[in-house]
Amino acid sequence: MNRINTRVVSVDMIIDILENNSLSHIVLREGLKDVDDKQDRSFITRLVMGTVEKAITLDYIIDKFSKIQTRKMKPLIRNLLRMSVYQIVYMDSIPESAVCNEAVKIVKKRKYVNLSGFVNGVLRNIAREYKQISYPDENSIKGISIKYSCPEWIVSKFIKDYGLDNCKLILADNQEKSGITVRVNISKATISEVIKSLENQGVTVSKGNYLNEALILKDIDNIEGLEAFNKGYIQPQDESSMLVGKAAGVKENDYVIDVCSAPGGKSIHIADILNETGNVDSRDISEYKVNLINENIARTGFKNITAKVWDATVCDEEAYGRADVVIADVPCSGLGVLNSKGDIKYHLTEEGLNELKSIQRNILKTASTYVKQGGILIYSTCTINPEENIKNTKWFIENFDFTLESIDELLPEVLRNEHTRKGYLQLIQGIDKCDGFYIARLRRGKN
Template structure:
């Protein structure tokens, strides 16, 4: 029988060894161990997510105490040390001695009796001599300091320091490492925000209001979503407030035809269907059955009848959709640098080369999908990154190529979000400055 630490170790091994996504591995593992107490499930989740989130920092710490560097260690020993250092450094409620003893037991149990002394020695040295860890001086090497302190690849830090001042970059980094609450959108077709809040609180969930929209909430202290009646009855959809703002600025009116070209898991499509008040039609599309099945599951759970989902590659022109959309939503594939706080794997997988490829892919998609917008129709371009090349630079390129004009977002946004750029038709949300994911939204009108 595996204890929670061993389950967390297996999860981290799978994520780091097989380049699996943290949220998928955790979801599968927690499904396999549904009989575990809520406290144990939370413990596994915290160790797994925290270790991946802090991986660069943790490896740097281990390497200051070990003559064998982490990249030369056997995978099980490397990851056993990683989850142990995470507990020692970032989980105050866990006694250091227990972390050390359990790590030694696990090394022996998994066939590494001969290396149990090595594990014990490294961890005890870290516990006894914490002052041995030294980071690069911030004044001389700001990128190195920030990279190792906040566990972010230094090339990303260097890019951000070209775009933003040091305090803004620190704010982004600090936000990515904070504990995340789950943001949800109330399904106004079924329930009012006040009723949903009461229902969730009656199920023992902690609920607070969102920052910008009356139908947004942040929740925590629940075991898993499928155990909540309010979720199973379709009273809410998991969606960040930044993503909800896409629906808010779209100006969707009753009777509109809405096409969402890169829709999975369907949050923006479903929000559009709700804004239509059971009228009009939403066509929600993505590139594979796997992705579209997510959308279908959410449609069925929320009970919307004015939305359909289908497999459609956004790079392939759908002749039947030409000039059919009153509103086109295009939340295109991007580097995802705005949502690293929720998906830490992104920071280890994205590269400068991949970013450039994504800019090209976005433009290729835009060349196809803009044809779906009616003359006089609205086009909402969005992405979950804070990289200008994938955002405002692509919008400017697009407006030079095609007959679309930017429109002010201010009539649709809460006043707290108004700025010089929202008057010009776009909004860049930045973690640490805004209380949501990093996200970009532009509103464009087709002229002719």
């Protein structure tokens, strides 16, 4: 059986992500289905995600050595150069000559023979001289943008919202890869049993930063090959997302509606907390997303959770005033999860942020009707953008019969502060030890 050409596979994925605006995690998942070799999977993943993450930095380097600017190149040439420069600059174990030779082979194979000399020349010049490149002032917006490979408008926004020093911490964290975080389904297995199972399969396991049921896994190629995963003992989920289940404060026999649930991590967490009692009504907008939820339900084996297709902006009259708890983890800019989804920053626009805010408010308005009197609405996002977070929360409580309620007693002590006493938590990557995330706990009416 012929071994696949990992660089050909990688450049096609990169083109799909950076030129066609396809989502990186979906492109990788689909593209790796037919790649069995562990080393190949690891190489492709690092090369694709690294190139995507560093695209702005890579373009700056290429433009220093090319008469044709990257933005004017053909998509194959642009992304092949990006991928090759990533290997030269960031992957020390690969000989520079091999990088250049493989790039030229791909150019010729794709019928761009006349550009093979151009590609070869640019790459060999970069390999010789990239360490002598001068960069803009590291405290300037342009300099920060190039160093951390982040669009200038996002850099400006982070500086405005959090200050220069925190902006750098946030962007530096976005380039750190810290393993896969999972949550133990404690009604299915003990934490010690899960750790033993994982270590028996060669996984390096460390405890989470905030929650006992959180584990951080390293030395792992494919989570779907783990016994603990296939038996439903663990669920991939960042600790920040796990805190939604904590802040919800659900009690046995509660009826919970999760209006934007896919892939189902929060719903399954709540089903676990409910300990096979109550019911979790897990929803999302498309068959594709609901299939993801159902896959996780089937794998974990929870019987107190069901999934269905439903648009969170459309009122479901049958659910009016019925839920003890409603979870509204709304579509957002994703500025808190750039670490794991490095392509988000290229897809976002300032106009898009305003459109998101409108969608979020529509979902909040609709979801609030499902909460019974005295019940709880949890509003959450995976962003650090104040307009989507605290400003939406303030708008909501000014216009609807809900009040913020302290979440101090529901959170680990280390996370408690003046904001959590008021009823909301803003986590910021690079400052807190998890993804950027926002959670607000709102109670309807009076008890």
